Amino acid sequence: MNRHIISLLMENEAGALSNVSALFSARGYNIESLCVAPTDDPSLSRMTLVTTCSESVFEQITKQLNKLIDVVKLMDLSEGDHIEREMMLIKIRAEKEMREEIKRLAEIFRGKIIDVSDNSYVIEMTGDSDKLDAFVHVIPEDHVIEVVRTGVSGIARGVKSLTL
Amino acid sequence: MELSGAEIVVQALKDEGVETIFGYPGGSVLHIYDALFQQDDVKHVLVRHEQGATHAADGYARSTGKPGVVLVTSGPGATNAITGIATAHLDSIPMVVLTGQVPSALIGTDAFQEVDTTGISRPCSKHTFLVKRVEDLAEIMRKAFYIATTGRPGPVVVDIPKDITDPNIKIPYEYPRNLKMRSYSPVKKGHLGQIKKAVDLIYKAKRPIIYSGGGVVIDNASGSLVDLVKELGIPVTSTLMGLGAYPASDPQFLGMLGMHGNYEANMAMHEADVLIAIGARFDDRVTGHIAHFCPQAKIIHIDIDPSSISKNVSVDIPIVGSVKDVLNDILRIIREGDRKIEDDGLTSWWERIEAWRGLGCLRYEQSDEVIKPQFAIETLHKVTGGDLYLTSDVGQHQMFAAQFYKFDKPRRWINSGGLGTMGFGLPAAMGVQMAHPGKPVACVTGEASILMCIQELATCKQHGLPLKIMLMNNGYMGMVRQWQEMFYEGRYSHSYVDALPDFVELTKSFGHVGMRVTKPSDLEAAMQEAFDRKDELVFMDIVIDPTENVYPMIEAGKGHHEMAMSPASKQGGQQ
Known part of the structure; x- marks a missing residue:
């Protein structure tokens, strides 16, 4: 079982996203995260999809995705050097002596406090998924009020690119 | 405009x-x-x-x-x-x-x-x-x-x-003649390097077999398939969907393979050293238990759909492309060279196949009392001279038709292979008849299947479609009954179709001709009469043996080499 990050370009049309998600549920493939938004070309959407599966299942996933009429192009980012990032907004109970402690932890992880109330912070943090997991784990569990993550998006290093 | x-x-x-x-x-x-x-x-x-x-x-x-x-x-x-x-x-x-x-x-x-x-x-x-x-x-x-x-x-x-x-x-309004879609451009030509590798492998084969599927029919590649099989002198088997792409009357054809396929076809698959899969998708009804599938074979797979390749069975030489184009490329390479398949020209391979064929896996017990479904299909073949568009519903009658109606031409055998949709036969036959006015079109069906779309008899009347409906009436959902007999100790849970209509009267009420046949000796004349009524829809209620089972059979979880044979084949009865 390996973790794969699939980056794909698809027609920015109604139903394109559900074609992809329906494919995964219909064929029993797992999706860990899925992140989609329009690109600089408004006719195209870019999707980043993370899945963990065997190599033979992964081969089927890419073939089945390519078979979808709306999918223009795809690549397996995890195959080469790449950068992956995920953003998290996390709301943490921050009272008394913990206010300083949480601020310090956020700084260590290069997070930004973007909302402050008498007893809470909202911290914005970007990084790969492991780093975000690590931050969530250092915060005492009963202090975490809400976690919002975008899912992974990624890009290949160097000149290699997924464009038309 | x-x-x-x-x-x-x-x-x-x-x-x-x-x-x-x-x-x-x-x-x-x-x-x-x-x-x-x-x-x-x-x-x-x-x-x-x-x-x-x-x-x-x-x-x-x-x-x-x-x-x-x-x-x-x-x-x-x-x-x-x-x-x-x-x-x-x-x-x-x-x-x-x-x-x-x-x-x-x-x-x-x-x-x-x-x-x-x-x-x-x-x-x-x-x-x-x-x-x-x-x-x-x-x-x-x-x-x-x-x-x-x-x-x-x-x-x-x-x-x-x-x-x-x-x-x-x-x-x-202007109709866009030249359409280009950036997200959809199916390949046509196969990769030449892969094709050459495949040809090399074929020449090294000692026990090759072609496993041909519906893709050959769909791509109108029948002619190319026949040329290749003749050029190489090798055996060919076909899926349910591919029947007719290679003429069933030719001795190089081993019949259908799979769950109710011919013994010789399945055994040849099991023993083959090179398997050439053409426009076929390794469906579970074809492969039997995957772990036992073609254990000795290197596999070449030609298919237009990349996702069909290595989906169920991993293959050695995949070739993505139009079946017809790839077959023609293979033929061209073969004809340009002067190589022959090594070994002894496949003589010993054909000897083994003939021995399997000699078992007569489609033998059945003939009867003077009751019409056997196999006999009914054989009679249909005789009466129509093999020149027929035959649609089918789903169940035992579908398997009997696939086994006993020897299709020599593609696009003549029309059945729901993948989904197995009961109710398909009659409306499908209407579509065939609309496309081929004046040609004989028949639908072989069961009393359970036909009731699922029986209302279309009215459509046939309105549009003057002179179909010939061959109802193999055994009172049971035959295939369900067969499985219940074999795997549920004869507990026939809801497979007996109680309260059947009088099909002859029912047909008449739709304005068509109804006939009932119960005796084997009457069958041929009755069928002849049905086909002689060229302008009328004739519904033949053929009362058949309710206990007949489809053989041979690979039970679920078994391999091609573990077929159950009919009692008649075991005893060498009448074929």
Whole structure:
């Protein structure tokens, strides 16, 4: 079982996203995260999809995705050097002596406090998924009020690119 | 030319060369029906249930290679069509299904006869479109036909909200002849390097076999397949879907393979050292238990759909491309060289195959008292001289027809192989007859299957379709009964079709000719009479042996080499 990050370009049309998600549920493939938004070309959407599966299942996933009429192009980012990032907004109970402690932890992880109330912070943090997991784990569990993550998006290093 | 949306739909059908469509009107498609009424080029066949429309269009497509076209209304019209869409999808049949939808402004409000048609049909079609602007309609129609008929064909659904077809809104019309889609460009030519590797492997084979599938029929590659088999002198077996692509009367044909395939075909698969799979998809009914599948073979797989390759069985030499193009490339390379298959010219391989064939796996116990289903199909072959379009429903009669009607031509055997849809046979036969007026078209069916779409007898009357319906009446859902006998210790749970109608009287009430045959000695004359009635639909209620089972058989979980044989084959009875 390996973790794969699939980056794909698809027609920015109604139903394109559900074609992809329906494919995964219909064929029993797992999706860990899925992140989609329009690109600089408004006719195209870019999707980043993370899945963990065997190599033979992964081969089927890419073939089945390519078979979808709306999918223009795809690549397996995890195959080469790449950068992956995920953003998290996390709301943490921050009272008394913990206010300083949480601020310090956020700084260590290069997070930004973007909302402050008498007893809470909202911290914005970007990084790969492991780093975000690590931050969530250092915060005492009963202090975490809400976690919002975008899912992974990624890009290949160097000149290699997924464009038309 | 300025046209309304409704007129654009009809004009696009004309521009695609569509002559016949199958449908059923309703609120959301009334504008389109009004446009249809005002022209004569596109003929509309009014069915009695939307499932019938889809199967009829499917039969039309399977027997011609041209896309079948369906027109139904929103809501229940669309949901009734789903079974037919799924049937066509699993067998890769080109079809364009036009569904009405509630007006755009009402979508999502649970309006009368509203259903999310694109959502429901997405997993069982090749692609779906929801038309959002009348300006997009012509291009979407072109795309629908293009996608349905190219690459691995399949059904495409075009969902058209009622306001899009408003007769009062006219726009300039031009049909987009040269369509290019950046997201869809199916390959045609196979990779030459892979093809050369395949040829090398074939020449090294000592025990090669071709496993040919529905893709050969779909790609009109029959001629190329025959040439290759003759050139190499090797055996060929076929899936249920591929029957007819290679002539069954030729000695190099080993018959169908798989669950109810011929013993010699399955044994040859099991012992083969090189397997050449052509336009076939390694379906579970073909492979038996995957762990036992072709244990000694290197596998070459030719298919237009990359996702078919190494899906169920991992292959050694994949070749993605049109079956016909790839076969022709292989033939060209073979003919340019002067190599021969090494070994002893396959003599010992053919000797083994002949020994398996000698077992006579299709032998059955003949009877003077009761009509055996195998005998009925053999008689049908005799009476029609093998020259027939034969559709089938699903069950024992389907397997008997596949085993005993020796198809020598492609596009003559029309059945729901992938989805196994009961109710398919009669409406499919209507589509075939519409495409081939004056040609003999028969439907072999069971008393359970035929009742699922029996209402289409009215369609046949209205459109004067002189089908010959061969009902193999054993009172049971035969295949279910067979499994219950074999695997459930004879507990026949709900497989006995109690309270059957009198099919002869039923047929007459629809305005057709009904016949009942109970004696083997009467069968041939009765069938002859049925086919002599060229202008009438004849429904033959053939009362057959209720206890007959389909043999040979690979039980679930077993391999090709573990076939159960019929009692007659074990004893060497009459063939």
